Amino acid sequence: MTINIENEKQQDTTExxxxxxxxxxxxxxxxxxSVAPGVMLYQTANARSLxxxxxSKVRWGMLVDTxxxxxxxxxxxxxxxxxxxxxxxxxxxxQKTQYIRVVDVTNKGTGYSMSLPVMCQHCEQAPCVDVCPTxxxxxxxxxxxxxxxxxxxxxxxxxxxxxxxxxxFVHEVLSDQTENTPRGKGCVESCNMCVNRVDNGQDPAxxxxxxGAIVFGDLNDPxxxxxxxxxxxxxxxxxxxxxxxxxxxxQGI
Amino acid sequence: MxxxxxxxxxxxxKGFYTFLGLFGLISVIGMLAAYYMEHxxxxxxxxxxxxxxxxxxxxxxxxxVAASGALNVASISSVFAKTAxxxxxxxxxxxxxxxxxxxxxxxxxxxxxxxxLIVAMTKFNFVSIxxxxxFLYTGFMGIVGIYLWTMMDRPYNNLxxxxxxxxxxxxxxxxxxTGSIFGFLIAREAYDSALLAPMFIIMSFSFGLxxxxxxxxxxxxxxxxxxxxxxxxxxxxxxxxxxxxxxxxVIVYHIANLYSADHRGITTFILADGGIxxxxxxxxQIVLGSLLPLGLLYGPTGNNRTMIGxxxxxxxxxxxAQLYVIIIGGQAYPMxxxxxxxxxxxxxxxxxxxxxxxxxxxxxxxxxxxxxxxxVTVAVAALKFLPASLADAxxxxxxx
Numbered sequence: 312m313t314i315n316i317e318n319e320k321q322q323d324t325t326e327x328x329x330x331x332x333x334x335x336x337x338x339x340x341x342x343x344x345s346v347a348p349g350v351m352l353y354q355t356a357n358a359r360s361l362x363x364x365x366x367s368k369v370r371w372g373m374l375v376d377t378x379x380x381x382x383x384x385x386x387x388x389x390x391x392x393x394x395x396x397x398x399x400x401x402x403x404x405x406q407k408t409q410y411i412r413v414v415d416v417t418n419k420g421t422g423y424s425m426s427l428p429v430m431c432q433h434c435e436q437a438p439c440v441d442v443c444p445t446x447x448x449x450x451x452x453x454x455x456x457x458x459x460x461x462x463x464x465x466x467x468x469x470x471x472x473x474x475x476x477x478x479x480f481v482h483e484v485l486s487d488q489t490e491n492t493p494r495g496k497g498c499v500e501s502c503n504m505c506v507n508r509v510d511n512g513q514d515p516a517x518x519x520x521x522x523g524a525i526v527f528g529d530l531n532d533p534x535x536x537x538x539x540x541x542x543x544x545x546x547x548x549x550x551x552x553x554x555x556x557x558x559x560x561x562q563g564i
Numbered sequence: 565m566x567x568x569x570x571x572x573x574x575x576x577x578k579g580f581y582t583f584l585g586l587f588g589l590i591s592v593i594g595m596l597a598a599y600y601m602e603h604x605x606x607x608x609x610x611x612x613x614x615x616x617x618x619x620x621x622x623x624x625x626x627x628x629v630a631a632s633g634a635l636n637v638a639s640i641s642s643v644f645a646k647t648a649x650x651x652x653x654x655x656x657x658x659x660x661x662x663x664x665x666x667x668x669x670x671x672x673x674x675x676x677x678x679x680x681l682i683v684a685m686t687k688f689n690f691v692s693i694x695x696x697x698x699f700l701y702t703g704f705m706g707i708v709g710i711y712l713w714t715m716m717d718r719p720y721n722n723l724x725x726x727x728x729x730x731x732x733x734x735x736x737x738x739x740x741x742t743g744s745i746f747g748f749l750i751a752r753e754a755y756d757s758a759l760l761a762p763m764f765i766i767m768s769f770s771f772g773l774x775x776x777x778x779x780x781x782x783x784x785x786x787x788x789x790x791x792x793x794x795x796x797x798x799x800x801x802x803x804x805x806x807x808x809x810x811x812x813x814v815i816v817y818h819i820a821n822l823y824s825a826d827h828r829g830i831t832t833f834i835l836a837d838g839g840i841x842x843x844x845x846x847x848x849q850i851v852l853g854s855l856l857p858l859g860l861l862y863g864p865t866g867n868n869r870t871m872i873g874x875x876x877x878x879x880x881x882x883x884x885a886q887l888y889v890i891i892i893g894g895q896a897y898p899m900x901x902x903x904x905x906x907x908x909x910x911x912x913x914x915x916x917x918x919x920x921x922x923x924x925x926x927x928x929x930x931x932x933x934x935x936x937x938x939x940v941t942v943a944v945a946a947l948k949f950l951p952a953s954l955a956d957a958x959x960x961x962x963x964x
Contacts, residue, residue: 399607401604401605401607402607403607403612405612405613405614405912405917405918406606406607406611406612406613407613408613409613409910409911412909412910412911412913413909413910414901414907414908414909414913415907415908415909416902416905416906416907417905417906417907418904418905418906419904419905419906429901429909438749438750438751440689440691441689441691441692442691442692442693442694442748442749443689443692443694444684444688444689444692444694444695444698445683445684445687445688445689446687446688446689462680462683462687463676463677463680464675464676464677464678464680464681464683464684465675465676465677465680466675466676466694467616467617467676468692468694468745470613470616471616471617471749471751471752471895472749472751473751474750474751474899474901475901476613476899476901476911476913478613479613480606480613480616480676481605481676482605482606482607482612483604483605483606483607484605496605496676497602497605497606497675497676497677498676498677499676549901549902550901553750553751564902
């Protein structure tokens with residue numbers, strides 16, 4: 312909560328800095344158009360320095376098209392690699408961390424079945440954030456839900472509250488961690504929408520590995536690819552009845 | 565009614581040191597179990613990412629719920645002005661503090677990072693029911709502490725009624741808070757019910773009084789003090805009322821859930837096809853923990869101390885089973901990401917989660933009971949909590 316307030320305070324100044332930086336990055340990108348065309352330019356223009364706070368003008372989200380014939384396990388593998396997961400040596404399978412999993416769904420009545428990746432849904436009204444006693448579970452102003460691992464006391468109330476089973480508890484001492492995702496025994500963790508990559512102007516790892524089946528972008532920007540797709544083709548949220556307004560949307564469910 | 569005389573338990577006796585050693589040992593074993601869990605990480609326990617809260621939480625929540633219930637005897641004396649309960653009010657307040665301490669120790673030592681207690685005490689998210697509970701628990705300690713002071717320090721006796729009223733209101737809020745830890749979890753079918761808060765309150769009445777009766781009868785037996793039938797029979801009749809009230813709430817809770825289509829799955833799971841949870845519900849919670857104690861307390865054996873003690877033990881065992889079913893059974897039943905669909909995944913979607921309590925978890929939980937009883941043992945020897953006699957001539961207000 313404190314973080315949000317600080318962010319609000321600094322938002323005005325950082326937005327000015329941000330627009331200046333975007334202008335400079337934009338100019339550089341425009342100059343290099345012929346050298347490195349495409350997505351890369353857009354991404355560089357959105358990079359954010361560490362000193363710059365996340366802006367509430369942005370709401371990052373994902374749109375998963377389940378109708379596309381994609382091997383979703385590639386997303387799982389990319390996630391595991393990015394965050395250095397699956398490195399437990401003692402934990403049982405039901406104790407191992409999974410940020411993203413492939414869920415197979417079958418309609419008992421019709422026999423129709425499909426698969427889809429499920430990760431933290433980055434809810435606007437996140438139950439995990441509401442129940443966290445210390446404020447370790449938090450929502451960034453740009454909509455990304457994450458855990459402050461210096462503040463998490465390991466009570467696991469957030470895991471009890473999450474309707475998506477999106478969180479895991481670190482059951483043992485871990486080694487071989489990746490630089491961007493420090494993980495500690497006794498803390499809760501979950502998909503952080505690859506916040507390190509997003510802040511660097513890149514797409515989350517699962518998006519990159521999805522062969523275009525997951526689109527990442529700013530839900531607040533009506534002209535972003537994700538907003539356009541949602542406007543044209545619609546999308547659904549898992550357990551929309553709970554009215555948590557997740558940032559992850561699905562097509563074909 | 566003769567004049568009431570409070571007296572410390574003689575500390576320098578073999579019996580006292582035996583109890584001190586026994587409860588101290590149970591506490592130390594519990595602490596060692598916690599150290600083992602914390603040192604290795606929770607992989608050494610039966611808990612997982614599916615069964616998030618396990619046996620330590622069953623023990624901790626039992627002790628915390630029983631704590632507020634143990635205060636009832638004092639409340640009946642101070643708030644509802646029943647003089648018969650006045651001799652027991654000090655023990656009631658002290659036992660409430662001891663039970664809460666035992667429960668909180670277990671809850672704290674099961675944290676993933678118990679070393680970060682200072683974070684929990686300094687960084688607050690006031691939307692969280694856990695945060696409210698941190699204030700409710702510490703506030704309870706303070707208010708009951710003051711309440712005990714007004715009872716035990718004669719110049720302040722005139723404040724006892726006010727302090728007792730404050731403690732009574734606080735304890736109702738506290739148990740509402742404990743019940744709401746579960747009651748507000750919209751994600752899980754087993755917990756999503758406003759009935760849980762009042763049900764936890766009535767559970768606290770029952771568990772707390774059962775524990776109180778055992779401590780009372782035990783301490784009078786082992787210190788060779790007189791404990792008359794008048795007071796014991798009043799308490800056991802009250803316990804019977806509370807056991808019946810919990811039984812009533814359990815029936816209403818399950819019937820309400822059966823009528824609601826989206827809660828029918830968890831209810832049939834618990835009542836019919838939940839394996840160990842169904843067994844614990846019907847055999848331990850209902851038969852052993854509710855019906856048998858009612859028979860023992862109100863039947864022909866109603867005046868037999870051994871049977872009253874047995875009934876109290878059964879109420880506690882039944883209460884533990886009830887919390888096991890609520891806490892662990894409620895998590896074992898799968899959450900429905902896609903209601904009405906069949907789901908499966910590598911993260912155990914759509915399947916009943918398996919859980920077997922590990923030895924360290926059980927030892928940590930028992931350690932909570934050890935801490936509680938250790939505190940009680942020290943307290944009755946250090947301060948004047950117990951009347952020198954509770955013979956009918958002393959305890960019965962109508963006795964000449």
